[in-house]
Ligand SMILES: Nc1nc2c(ncn2[C@@H]2O[C@H](COP(=O)(O)OP(=O)(O)OP(=O)(O)O)[C@@H](O)[C@H]2O)c(=O)[nH]1
């Protein structure tokens with residue numbers, strides 16, 4: 001059986017999580033139009049006849065300011081170590097080619113590298129062609145291909161390309177496994193998804209969601225979670241007038257989880273103020289974002 005680990009990397013908002021979900025035809029990772037949506041490295045497991053590819057969806061690579069950003073970038077770079085191949089996604093619509101080239105150089109890739117120019121549905125054919133030629137010339141050893149993760153264009157090509165470079169090996173996960181993350185993690189992400197959906201600007205980026213209690217009994221999930229806000233004023237925004245916003249967030253997240261798990265879900269959500277949590281290594285560790293005090297690399 002052909003098996004292997006493949007890191008999906010790129011700048012924030014390039015479409016990495018969209019690609020992993022599309023390859024699996026399932027949602028393992030939340031997607032939003034905002035940059036820095038993914039905070040943890042999340043495995044998405046593709047099981048096909050004679051093949052198991054473990055994709056690692058990573059947080060976007062950028063120059064971080066706070067300890068949270070450093071932890072995200074650290075997590076992404078750590079995920080690239082020891083993988084069998086890397087898929088590097090370029091946002092073709094973002095005019096970021098120079099920055100992407102610098103990031104790819106900095107990765108020091110030793111395994112097969114696939115550079116996918118994503119979001120080609122948003123650019124003209126000559127623009128796409130120019131980007132493909134640019135990356136082919138700059139990285140002659142890489143496989144460079146066009147892609148639109150949103151419309152499924154180029155997915156088969158990348159899957160076939162990976163199939164050709166992966167070797168026979170042990171099956172790492174059971175054939176019905178979809179992700180390495182448990183239901184409590186997915187509950188946290190479902191709440192973060194709704195925060196990103198309903199709240200403006202920097203509020204969701206300055207919130208952490210922590211699952212305090214998680215019980216599963218007879219097809220019924222009971223989840224208690226807290227949204228920690230970096231600023232006092234954000235607690236009021238998350239809660240909303242008469243609790244309307246937090247009710248909306250909690251109800252949408254609950255529906256999402258019920259559809260995902262086919263179980264009845266009770267979700268109790270509260271919001272609290274926690275000053276400067278994004279730059280507090282102890283809090284980051286407690287919230288599951290390790291290495292917050294590490295280097296920016
Ligand atoms: N038009 C178009 N939009 C896309 C494509 N791929 C992704 N997107 C959109 O780009 C936005 C970002 O997608 P994500 O998958 O969350 O990007 P990401 O790289 O995981 O972002 P981070 O987790 O923040 O690093 C979303 O609004 C997606 O719908 C594509 O091929 N075409």
Ligand SMILES: [Mg+2]
Nearest residue numbers: 016017037038
């Ligand atoms: Mg993502």
